[in-house]
Amino acid sequence: MLAKATDKFHPSNKLGEGGFGPVYKGKLVDGREIAVKMLSQHSRQGKREFENEAKLLASVQHRNVVNLLGYCAYGEKKLLVYEYIANESLDKLLFKPDKRRELDWKRRYDIIAGIAKGLQYLHEDSPTCIIHRDIKASNILLDDKWIPKIADFGMARLFPEDQTHVNTRVAGTNGYMAPEYVMHGHLSVKADVFSFGVVMLELISGHRNSSYNPSLDDQNLLEWAYKLFKKGRSLEVLDPAVASTAAADQVALCVQISLLCTQSDPNLRPTMHRVVVLLSRRPTSLEEPTKPGFPGSRYRRSRQPGASSSRTGTSGASSFAKSEFTTSTMDTTATRPTTPTVDTGNQGSNAKGKQPLEFS
Incomplete structure (x- = not known):
C-alpha cells in the first residue's frame, strides 16, 4: 500500500x-x-x-x-x-528575508501560543509524558491556516507514570539544548521549555540563535535579549520587519516569558501550562528572569557519563510532515497538574481510544 x-x-x-x-x-x-x-x-x-x-x-x-x-x-x-x-517549516519562512514578512506579529504571536499548547499537551495531557528533546524552528510545521504543528519525534523520550529517572545520552541541536542537559545529561520537561524559549526569541527577533551576530559584545541571542531587557529596552528585540503590526505590550510580555523559559536554573523555568496561561491572560506583573543559560554543546566535554534524568515529565516519539522539529515544558514534580483553566487546543481527551493503522 x-x-x-x-x-x-x-x-x-x-x-x-x-x-x-x-x-x-x-x-x-x-x-x-x-x-x-x-x-x-x-x-x-x-x-x-x-x-x-x-x-x-x-x-x-x-x-x-x-x-x-x-x-x-x-x-x-x-x-x-x-x-x-x-506549508513550509517555520525556519524556511522566518529566516528568509523575502518570506519573513508573511509572518506578521499576529501570526508570530499565534504560532508562539500554538507551540506552547502543543508542548503542554505532550508534557501534561498526553497518555504518557513526552519530552521532545529537539524543539527548534525547523521542527515546527505550519499548515495552510498558519497553525503550528510540532513534528519529528525521532529523539523524543517516553516515560511511564511510575518511572522517575532515566539514563540518556545527549541528543539535540546546538543552539537549542538546555545547559543542564548538555553538561550532565539531565533530562526533564524543563529542557523542552528552554528550547521553546529559544524558538520564542527567534520568532520575536527574526534572528537565528545558532548564527546570531548582531553585536560583537554578545555571545548569543539570549544574552543580547537579556541585556536589553535589564536596560528596559525589550522592544528593541523585535524584528523591524513586523514593528508596524506589533502591540508593544505583547512584545514586552513575550520577551520576558522567553527569558523566563531560558533561565540557567531549570527549577526557575515555568511549566508549559503556566506559559499558556500567561500568554492568554497577559498578567499585569511578572517575576524578573535571572540570567539565561548558554544553549548548545560547548559544555559537552564536561558531561558526566551515566548521568541520570529526572522524570519531571517525559516521553518520546517519531514524526514528520515536510520538515523536522521539537518543543517544551512542565514542573519538576512527578504528578501531572489538574485540567487546565484555559483553552489549550487539547484534542486528546478521546485519544486513548484511537487505534493506529498498520500499513502494508
Whole structure:
C-alpha cells in the first residue's frame, strides 16, 4: 500500500531527509495525502520497541502536534505514516528575508501560543509524558491556516507514570539544548521549555540563535535579549520587519516569558501550562528572569557519563510532515497538574481510544 502511495518511494516524491531517514510524500487510495518517514537501517530500535512506540504516538491527538496515522514494520524496514502538511517549516519562512514578512506579529504571536499548547499537551495531557528533546524552528510545521504543528519525534523520550529517572545520552541541536542537559545529561520537561524559549526569541527577533551576530559584545541571542531587557529596552528585540503590526505590550510580555523559559536554573523555568496561561491572560506583573543559560554543546566535554534524568515529565516519539522539529515544558514534580483553566487546543481527551493503522 505504501509503495503504491509513494510510487515505490520515487525520488520525485522525496520531501527531505533528517537524521533518522528520508521522508516521502504519498497519496492513499481514499485521496488523503501523507508523509511517509522511513527510519534509517542503522537504527538500533527493534521491531517490538518500534511498534510499541508507534502505537503510543498514534494515541497522541492535538491540533498543534503532527498526526501519526499509522506504521509499517517488516524485515529491517520501519515506516511511520503522518498527515501531510503542505506549508513550509517555520525556519524556511522566518529566516528568509523575502518570506519573513508573511509572518506578521499576529501570526508570530499565534504560532508562539500554538507551540506552547502543543508542548503542554505532550508534557501534561498526553497518555504518557513526552519530552521532545529537539524543539527548534525547523521542527515546527505550519499548515495552510498558519497553525503550528510540532513534528519529528525521532529523539523524543517516553516515560511511564511510575518511572522517575532515566539514563540518556545527549541528543539535540546546538543552539537549542538546555545547559543542564548538555553538561550532565539531565533530562526533564524543563529542557523542552528552554528550547521553546529559544524558538520564542527567534520568532520575536527574526534572528537565528545558532548564527546570531548582531553585536560583537554578545555571545548569543539570549544574552543580547537579556541585556536589553535589564536596560528596559525589550522592544528593541523585535524584528523591524513586523514593528508596524506589533502591540508593544505583547512584545514586552513575550520577551520576558522567553527569558523566563531560558533561565540557567531549570527549577526557575515555568511549566508549559503556566506559559499558556500567561500568554492568554497577559498578567499585569511578572517575576524578573535571572540570567539565561548558554544553549548548545560547548559544555559537552564536561558531561558526566551515566548521568541520570529526572522524570519531571517525559516521553518520546517519531514524526514528520515536510520538515523536522521539537518543543517544551512542565514542573519538576512527578504528578501531572489538574485540567487546565484555559483553552489549550487539547484534542486528546478521546485519544486513548484511537487505534493506529498498520500499513502494508
